[in-house]
Amino acid sequence: MKKSDISNKSQTDWERLDAMKDEDINLSDCSEVTPEMFASSVVRRGLKFNPKKVQVTLRIDSDVLEWFKARGSGYQTQMNALLRAYMEGKHINN
Template identity: 50%
Template sequence: MALGEGLDQSRTDWDRLDSMRDEDIDLSDIPEITPEMWKHAVLVEPDTTQQVTLRVKRSVLEYFKAGGKGYQTRMNQVLESYVRAQRTK
């Protein structure tokens, strides 16, 4: 599968879900959240982004754009992964 292929294709029947009442949702296979589970929970604040101007090779930009909508987010994810790898050295 190519990068971004199928991202815009949802197989979810959104009309059916929108028409469902909360009581109609089957929760039998979802475990109840216990106080023990919350004991180890960690609040993670979302990291803000900052707009920048960045020069990249045309081939790099074309590759990410070929994946469709969200290419800037994917580029940021690659950069974040690189930063994490460098910090663990």
């Protein structure tokens, strides 16, 4: 493919997309994402690394903790990655 065959101009109608409301989006071909699916789909590679860690005491439901522990070593890192993904998702949507 020649360089001249590639266009850098987006063909997306960004103004129309920006004007859309959530209820205007057709999600009929998307399956519902359950909390279990969300928790198991965290991709660490795409998350920003923050080297500052803070030790905290956190009260969570025992079954939640057991579920993460059952996933094996690194469960605290997985919990942090899930919380970060949720935080960044909320930042974008709010």
